[in-house]
Amino acid sequence: MASTIRQVLQLSLEDLTTDDLKKFRASLLDREREGEPRVRRRALEDKDEVVIADVLVSTFTDAKAGSVMVETLRDIACNRIAARLEAELENLNPQGSRPSADSMIPTSKARPGEHLVDKHRSALIQRIRRFPPILDKLLDRKVLSQEEYDAIMAKGTSQEQARLLYNGALTSSGTAGKDIFLSVLEELEVHLLEDLRRS
Known part of the structure; x- marks a missing residue:
């Protein structure tokens, strides 16, 4: 079993x-996030898995490399591998393998203990329009049971669906469920989240 971030x-x-590895390298090179170091093309071009893992850790540090890789895997639609990696990182280092969702809130606007999906609850309920794909992913990632999924899908509008999700599964699953919900939103509602973070 892998014992370090690099090995995982x-x-x-x-x-x-082979094709997905090429896409992964390309996506990592295209990645531009404010305050993050940039990966140089020469560091990745035609490199194998050992070198790429080393580049991730040396560029983003042990604390951030895992979350960068998970996001990049999701960018290239390798969601099953991304979900498995998230679980392995959580087992390896429960506190430090992934950034908490709270760390994504600008410091000046964060209240102690307040999760991003709680902070913007009302806006998310009103502004998420395509709720079924989000619910599908939450079901796949075990945030929702089949019974909860069916009850939410039976609601008539996306706002009703969102309210039932918040009042049920997101409340009972705690921070872990909210973190998964946030990662799904990062994948499917990235522009909405960017707008909320700027507001």
Whole structure:
């Protein structure tokens, strides 16, 4: 079993097909996030999984490399590998393997203990329009049971669906469920989240 972040990342990279590994390298090179270091093309071009894992850790540090890789895997639609990597990182380092959702809130606007999905509850309920794909992913990632999923899908509007999700599964699943919900929103509602963070 892998015992370091680098080994966990390397093993996940080895699960990618040759084409997906090319897409992963390209997506990582295209990645531009404020305040993050940039990966140089020469560091990744034609490199294997061992070198790519080393580049991730040396560029983003042990604390951030895992979350960068998960986001990049989701960018190239390797969601199953991304979910497995998230679980492995959580087992390896429950406190430090992934950034908490609260760390994504600008410091000046965050209240102690307040999760981003709680802070913007009303706006998210009103502004998420395509709720079924979000619910599908929450079901796949075990935030929702089949019974909860069916009850939410039976609601007539996306606002009613969102309210039932907040009042049920997101409340009972705690921070872990909210973190998963946030990662799904990062994937499917990225422009909405960016707008909320700027507001």
